[in-house]
Amino acid sequence: MLNTHLGETVRKYHPRFDSPHAKVILRSREGTLYRTSAFTLRNTSGYFRNLLPPAQHQTQTTHQQENPILIDASDTTLELVLRMLCGLETAIWTATFDELEDAVVLIERWDTAGPLSIIRSAITAPPFHAESLRLYALATRLGWEEEAQLASTHTLSLSLHDEDHTPRLEQLKSKHLLSLSRLHRSRRDMFKHALDTHVTFSHANSPRTICQRCQLQEIDNYPWRELKMRMFMEMDRRPLGDTIGSLDMEEWAESVVCWGARCPKEQCSGLYYDKRVMMRSIMSCLVGLPLTV
Template sequence: MTSTKVEKEAPATHPQFSFADADVILVSSEDTCFRVPSFTLRNTCGFFRNLSSPCSPLDGEKTQIFNVDEKDKVLAKVLSMICGLYTENWESIQEVEDALALVQKWDAAGPLSVIRSAITAPVFLAEPLRLYAIATKFGWDEEAQLASTRTLTLDLYDEAHKPNLERLSARHLMMLLRLHRSRRDEFKRLVDGDGVFEAGNSSRYLCSGCGEPLNNYTWRELKARMFMEMDRRPLGDSLCSLEMEEWPEALACWTAKCQKNDCGRPNYNKLETLRDIRGCIDRLPLHIW
């Protein structure tokens, strides 16, 4: 950013930023002028803290002009927060990231607080990895936890997520990977236990109708499929869903019956088993810690 003194008013002024008491002009990279009071800049931004007032008002002979690197949209968004003109109309998380870069450059605490208050809007939650990167960068713990929960619908090993993951610090990347892995592994531990799922996991479980030993092959196959699904989508919302109803492993498990000729009793109670699977998912950690 450079500062110069001029003796005439700069052209192409932004219509929202033409204050009567303006004595500073900020010129965007698109050559649009933003006329704002130096008093406002000094009292809201550490970067402008030592900004001196010009020798005369704007309609006099001299005005300070600063050339900045940002485009109109970014500059207008940040200045609207600084000057009390802010309206919450963010269009994308990219717009937030651009604004945050300028807020950091100018050391503007007020806009940073405003952005934090809006950062969990649905438009940003739709891109949880980018939101997680922003929240962890600025130390916003509650927002980072919420974003980490929203990442549970993602397969972090998908190449499409590599650019966003590379933006994270090693510490925060490991925290996110640990959350995803712990949900998968804890789910496996729970469904492998013979407390809740005794009929499927006990080494010798007998048919409740005739006492014939059960063949648990179909349950083991379903568990393997559920483990793979939790690895792909750790939220677990695809389990016990209509999607799961179409799995060959699920169909085989729910139709498995005692092989004794005069029995044919179902090996597993489908509704109770699905309820217990859902109970296991509900016990899993939901966010980073």
């Protein structure tokens, strides 16, 4: 930013990038100036390596001081990338995902591997887990397989059917979108298959069976079928499966009916199902489900 004071032009330099020994001056969108070492820029950035050839360092110094290099980036983005590029302390752990994405754009434009590796390490931090779809999109675009797998795990708390996620999903390449959809769908379907085939549920999975207590009364297993359907819907809505076995599940109408179902024979009134045993088996069905793409 340029200010006029007593007829002189006063330049606004960033306080951390105002060394008189740094001869290259960069200017942000807001007009803030950043004095930066030509040596550092050339040795860390392919873009500046081409822009600042060694033979022209001395002859261009005065010209560059008078005419700063305009950088199409905000102060927030430019400062963050320059701090990483110059080996200075960064507040990257407090940066928002928007700021990180803007930084990646500038890093790619400058062709500088160092800051990109710092970003790669930073995005696995817990603060960014809530942005799992954005993290997955960024990691897959950059070919970061481990980070993409981690992000795919964190997406399991989301429903991909939610229209709020459509803009993010549209950013994905088809193969990455299919991989993510397959992960969500496979957890749901494998869980359902386990409920349908687990030996513990063989009695409950029969359309009609005999009360296990009195061995006389025929009973309809509709309470279990309704609870299974509710669990299937929950896994479709939230494939992580953390609502299964939760306190919320205790309050589901289907749970109340299922665990409270009793033999209609007055002399028996035995419970249809052993809740403790069946819940333990239900939870075991969640073990072993795929967690990553």
